[in-house]
Amino acid sequence: xxxxxxxxxxxxxxxxxxxxxxxxxxxxxxxxxxxxxxxxxxxxxxxxxxxxxxxxxxxxxxxxxxxxxxxxxxxxxxxxxxxxxxxxxxxxxxxxxxxxxxxxxxxxxxxxxxxxxxxxxxxxxxxxxxxxxxxxxxxxxxxxxxxxxxxxxxxx
Amino acid sequence: xxxxxxxxxxxxxxxxxxxxxxxxxxxxxxxxxxxxxxxxxxxxxxxxxxxxxxxxxxxxxxxxxxxxxxxxxxxxxxxxxxxxxxxxxxxxxxxxxxxxxxxxxxxxxxxxxxxxxxxxxxxxxxxxxxxxxxxxxxxxxxxxxxxxxxxxxxxxxxxxxxxxxxxxxxxxxxxxxxxxxxxxxxxxxxxxxxxxxxxxxxxxxxxxxxxxxxxxxxxxxxxxxxxxxxxxxxxxxxxxxxxxxxxxxxxxxxxxxxxxxxxxxxxxxxxxxxxxxxxxxxxxxxxxxxxxxxxxxxxxxxxxxxxxxxxxxxxxxxxxxxxxxxxxxxxxxxxxxxxxxxxxxxxxxxxxxxxxxxxxxxxxxxxxxxxxxxxxxxxxxxxxxxxxxxxxxxxxxxxxxxxxxxxxxxxxxxxxxxxxxxxxxxxxxxxxxxxxxxxxxxxxxxxxxxxxxxxxxxxxxxxxxxxxxxxxxxxxxxxxxxxxxxxxxxxxxxxxxxxxxxxxxxxxxxxxxxxxxxxxxxxxxxxxxxxxxxxxxxxxxxxxxxxxxxxxxxxxxxxxxxxxxxxxxxxxxxxxxxxxxxxxxxxxxxxxxxxxxxxxxxxxxxxxxxxxxxxxxxxxxxxxxxxxxxxxxxxxxxxxxxxxxxxxxxxxxxxxxxxxxxxxxxxxxxxxxxxxxxxxxxxxxxxxxxxxxxxxxxxxxxxxxxxxxxxxxxxxxxxxxxxxxxxxxxxxxxxxxxxxxxxxx
Numbered sequence: 001x002x003x004x005x006x007x008x009x010x011x012x013x014x015x016x017x018x019x020x021x022x023x024x025x026x027x028x029x030x031x032x033x034x035x036x037x038x039x040x041x042x043x044x045x046x047x048x049x050x051x052x053x054x055x056x057x058x059x060x061x062x063x064x065x066x067x068x069x070x071x072x073x074x075x076x077x078x079x080x081x082x083x084x085x086x087x088x089x090x091x092x093x094x095x096x097x098x099x100x101x102x103x104x105x106x107x108x109x110x111x112x113x114x115x116x117x118x119x120x121x122x123x124x125x126x127x128x129x130x131x132x133x134x135x136x137x138x139x140x141x142x143x144x145x146x147x148x149x150x151x152x153x154x155x156x
Numbered sequence: 157x158x159x160x161x162x163x164x165x166x167x168x169x170x171x172x173x174x175x176x177x178x179x180x181x182x183x184x185x186x187x188x189x190x191x192x193x194x195x196x197x198x199x200x201x202x203x204x205x206x207x208x209x210x211x212x213x214x215x216x217x218x219x220x221x222x223x224x225x226x227x228x229x230x231x232x233x234x235x236x237x238x239x240x241x242x243x244x245x246x247x248x249x250x251x252x253x254x255x256x257x258x259x260x261x262x263x264x265x266x267x268x269x270x271x272x273x274x275x276x277x278x279x280x281x282x283x284x285x286x287x288x289x290x291x292x293x294x295x296x297x298x299x300x301x302x303x304x305x306x307x308x309x310x311x312x313x314x315x316x317x318x319x320x321x322x323x324x325x326x327x328x329x330x331x332x333x334x335x336x337x338x339x340x341x342x343x344x345x346x347x348x349x350x351x352x353x354x355x356x357x358x359x360x361x362x363x364x365x366x367x368x369x370x371x372x373x374x375x376x377x378x379x380x381x382x383x384x385x386x387x388x389x390x391x392x393x394x395x396x397x398x399x400x401x402x403x404x405x406x407x408x409x410x411x412x413x414x415x416x417x418x419x420x421x422x423x424x425x426x427x428x429x430x431x432x433x434x435x436x437x438x439x440x441x442x443x444x445x446x447x448x449x450x451x452x453x454x455x456x457x458x459x460x461x462x463x464x465x466x467x468x469x470x471x472x473x474x475x476x477x478x479x480x481x482x483x484x485x486x487x488x489x490x491x492x493x494x495x496x497x498x499x500x501x502x503x504x505x506x507x508x509x510x511x512x513x514x515x516x517x518x519x520x521x522x523x524x525x526x527x528x529x530x531x532x533x534x535x536x537x538x539x540x541x542x543x544x545x546x547x548x549x550x551x552x553x554x555x556x557x558x559x560x561x562x563x564x565x566x567x568x569x570x571x572x573x574x575x576x577x578x579x580x581x582x583x584x585x586x587x588x589x590x591x592x593x594x595x596x597x598x599x600x601x602x603x604x605x606x607x608x609x610x611x612x613x614x615x616x617x618x619x620x621x622x623x624x625x626x627x628x629x630x631x632x633x634x635x636x637x638x639x640x641x642x643x644x645x646x647x648x649x650x651x652x653x654x655x656x657x658x659x660x661x662x663x664x665x666x667x668x669x670x671x672x673x674x675x676x677x678x679x680x681x682x683x684x685x686x687x688x689x690x691x692x693x694x695x696x697x698x699x700x701x702x703x704x705x706x707x708x709x710x711x712x713x714x715x716x717x718x719x720x721x722x723x724x725x726x727x728x729x730x731x732x733x734x735x736x737x738x739x740x741x742x743x744x745x746x747x748x749x750x751x752x753x754x755x756x757x758x759x760x761x762x763x764x765x766x767x768x769x770x771x772x773x774x775x776x777x778x779x780x781x782x783x784x785x786x787x788x789x790x791x792x793x794x795x796x797x798x799x800x801x802x803x804x805x806x807x808x809x810x811x812x813x814x815x816x817x818x819x820x821x822x823x824x825x826x827x828x829x830x831x832x833x834x835x836x837x838x839x840x841x842x843x844x845x846x847x848x849x850x851x852x853x854x855x856x857x858x859x860x861x862x863x864x865x866x867x868x869x870x871x872x873x874x875x876x877x878x879x880x881x882x883x884x885x886x887x888x889x890x891x892x893x894x895x896x897x898x899x900x901x
Contacts, residue, residue, distance in 0.1 A: 030710070032704075032714065033599065035650055036649060049706065051706070
C-alpha cells in the first residue's frame with residue numbers, strides 16, 4: 001500500500017509525517033509563551049482563529065543542533081490541531097508501506113514511542129514519526145515545572 | 157434504509173419536543189381544567205404522536221398515545237373531568253412515551269413493556285376488555301376522526317411552531333387558515349458555535365484591516381473597507397442574538413417538576429412564572445438549569461410547609477412559588493421566591509455547631525446574613541433525614557459553585573414564616589468576557605474583570621510601601637485589612653523586570669472562596685471585551701490559565717485562572733495555619749450613598765433628615781393647629797399628630813414666633829408608633845450624600861453630626877433626641893441634663 005509523507009528537517013535528520021494529517025505549512029507565525037508549560041511546547045499560536053500548541057521538534061526529539069524557528073507544519077491529529085516547529089521543509093514523498101523499517105528495539109522509551117519506522121533514502125534514512133505520540137507526550141509534561149509541583153487539592 | 161433512518165431521527169426529535177411540551181401542558185391543564193385551547197393542544201400533540209408512530213409501526217407508542225388521546229377527547233367533550241388521579245396517569249403515560257422514544261433512539265426498536273393496565277385506566281375500561289379492542293384501535297387509528305376545527309390545519313410542523321411561540325393561544329392563531337407558516341430550521345448547536353467563532357474572528361480580521369484603510373488615500377479601497385466594517389458589525393450582532401434563547405426553554409419543565417415534588421412532599425404549591433421570555437445565552441441557560449431545579453426542590457422540601465401547618469399559621473393552604481427573570485444592567489436576574497417558612501436560622505446555627513463548622517461562641521454572634529452564608533458551605537444540610545429530594549449534602553455549595561463558574565452570583569434572603577428569596581445574577585453571555593489586561597515580565601495577561609474587587613497602586617521600593625511580613629507571607633495593609641500578596645511573575649516562574657526605585661506596581665485585589673488576596677502585576681493596561689477560547693487538549697493541565705484569546709493584532713494572550721493560581725500557591729493552606737483576620741464580608745471601597753431631605757428651620761438653613769425616616773411633606777394652615785395642654789396638635793389622617801417646632805430643640809435655631817402664624821411645611825414621621833409633625837421653614841431639596849457622618853467635636857443639641865456635600869456642611873438632625881426632648885416637655889429651652897429614653901406609649 002502506498003502512503004505519502006511530508007518530509008522536513010530538524011538538525012541533520014530528515015523526518016516525515018503522514019501527508020493526510022497535514023493542513024498547511026506556514027512561516028514565521030508568532031506564538032505566545034505559556035509559562036509553566038512543558039519544555040517542548042514553544043507556546044500557543046493563532047491560525048485564523050484556531051488556537052493550537054506549537055511543539056518545538058528539536059526539544060521533543062532532543063536534537064541538539066536545531067533552531068526550529070521559522071517553519072511550522074500544521075497538522076490535525078485525532079481532532080487536535082498541533083503545529084510542529086521545524087528547521088526546514090522538504091518534499092512530499094510516496095513510499096510503499098511494506099518498505100518501512102521498524103525502529104531498533106534498543107531505542108530508549110520516548111523514542112521507541114515517537115518513531116514509527118524509517119524508509120531508506122538514496123542518502124540516509126527518512127524517519128517517520130508517530131504523530132499520536134507527539135500529542136501524548138505533549139500532554140505528559142517532560143521535565144516541566146508542573147511535574148515537580150504537586151497540585152494542591154481544593155479546600156476540604 | 158438510510159432515508160428511513162433520517163426520517164426516524166426527525167420523528168424522534170419531534171416526539172421529544174411534543175412529550176416535553178405535554179409535561180407542562182398537563183400540569184397547566186390541571187390548574188385550569190376549563191382551558192379548551194390547552195385541551196386542544198394536548199389532543200393535537202398526542203394525535204401527531206399517534207399518527208407518526210403508526211407510520212413507523214411503533215405499536216406500543218401508538219396504543220398508549222391513542223389511549224391518552226381518547227381520554228383527552230372525552231375531557232374535551234365534557235364526558236370526563238380531569239382530576240388529580242387522571243393527570244397523574246397522563247403524566248405517567250408521558251413518562252412511558254418518553255422512555256419508549258429513548259429506547260427507539262438507541263436501539264431502533266421499541267422497548268418491551270406492558271402498558272395494558274395504564275391504557276385500561278386511561279380508556280376507563282377493565283383491563284380484560286383491552287384485548288378485544290386492540291385491533292379496533294389500530295384500525296380506527298388510521299381513519300380516526302379528528303374534529304373539524306383541528307383537522308383543517310394540521311401540518312406535521314405544528315409542534316415546532318409552538319416551540320417558537322410559547323403561548324398556546326398564540327400557536328392557535330398562528331395557524332389560522334390562509335396564514336403562511338414558516339417552518340423554523342433546526343441547526344446543530346456545534347454549527348452555531350463554529351459560526352460564532354468565525355464571526356468573532358471576522359471582527360478581529362476587520363480590526364487589522366482598519367488601520368490600513370485609515371492610511372490609504374484610495375477611495376475605492378476605503379469604501380470597501382467601510383462596508384466590510386459595517387457588515388462585520390451586523391454579523392456579530394446577529395450571531396450574538398442567535399445564541400440567545402428565552403429562559404422558558406428550561407422553565408417549561410418546571411411545572412411538572414413542581415407538581416411531582418410537591419406531591420411527593422404532600423404539599424400544595426402553585427408555580428408562577430414571570431418574565432419567561434427573558435433571553436440568555438444558550439450555554440448559560442444549560443448551566444443554570446440544574447441549580448434552578450435544586451433551588452426549586454429546596455424551596456418545596458425545606459421552606460414550604462404542609463397544608464395543615466400553613467393553615468395553622470394563618471396562611472393560605474396553597475403555597476406560592478414564584479420564578480422570575482428580568483434583565484438588569486447587562487445581567488439577568490433570576491429569582492426563586494416562596495412564601496413558606498423560610499430559613500430556620502436557629503437550626504442552621506445548631507447544625508453549624510454540631511458539624512464543627514464554627515465554634516459555639518462564634519455561632520451565637522452571627523447575624524442572619526452570616527448564617528445564610530453558612531448554608532453555602534460544603535456538606536451543610538439542616539435536614540436530619542435524607543429524603544429522596546434533598547438533604548444529601550450535595551447542596552447549596554454546588555449551586556453556588558455552578559453559578560459562580562459562569563460568572564454569576566447568588567444571594568439568599570429569608571424572613572422566618574414569610575418565605576425565602578433566592579436571587580441569581582447571571583451574565584448575559586459567556587462567550588464575551590470583559591477582562592483587564594495586565595503586564596507582567598514583558599508579557600500580557602488577562603484577568604476576568606468580574607473577579608477584581610479593586611486595584612491598588614503601591615511603590616514596593618519605598619520605605620512605607622504598606623507591605624508587611626506575616627509568617628513569611630507578604631501582606632498588604634489595605635484600610636485596616638491585611639491582604640496576602642502573590643506576585644504574578646513568581647507564580648508563573650517568570651523573571652521579574654528590574655524595578656526602578658520609584659516604580660509603582662499594581663495589586664489586583666481578588667477573591668478566592670471568600671479569602672481576599674492581592675495579585676501583584678507590573679502594569680495595568682486596559683479593559684476590553686474578549687472572546688474566550690480553550691487552550692486545547694495539549695495544555696489542559698495548565699492550572700494557571702483559564703483559556704486564551706486573540707487580541708486585535710492577532711497575537712494570543714492568556715487568561716489567568718485566578719482560582720488555579722490561588723490554589724496552586726498554597727496561599728489558602730498558609731492562611732489556615734495562621735489566619736489573618738479579614739472582615740467576614742468584604743465591603744468594596746465604594747462610598748455608600750443615602751438620600752436625604754434638605755430643609756431650613758429658622759436660624760439654620762442646611763438641615764437634613766434621611767428620606768426614609770419621613771412619611772409625608774404637608775403644608776399646614778395655622779388654623780388647623782389645635783391645642784392639647786401646652787402641646788400643639790393637628791388632626792391628620794384620622795390620627796392626632798404632635799407638632800414639633802424644630803427650632804426649639806436644635807442648637808443654632810432661633811425661635812421665630814411669627815412663623816407660628818404662617819403656612820408652614822410639616823414633615824410627618826413615625827417614632828415609636830406615634831405620629832409627629834416636624835415644623836420647618838422651607839423644604840429645599842432631596843440630595844444623595846455619602847452616608848459617612850462626621851461627628852461633631854462638641855455634641856450639638858438636636859444634631860447627629862454633619863455631612864460634607866459639595867464642600868458644604870449639612871447638619872443631620874438627630875430625630876430621636878429631638879423627639880425625646882419634645883416628650884420630656886422641657887419648659888425651658890435648656891439642654892436637659894439627663895435624657896431618659898423612656899417614652900410613654
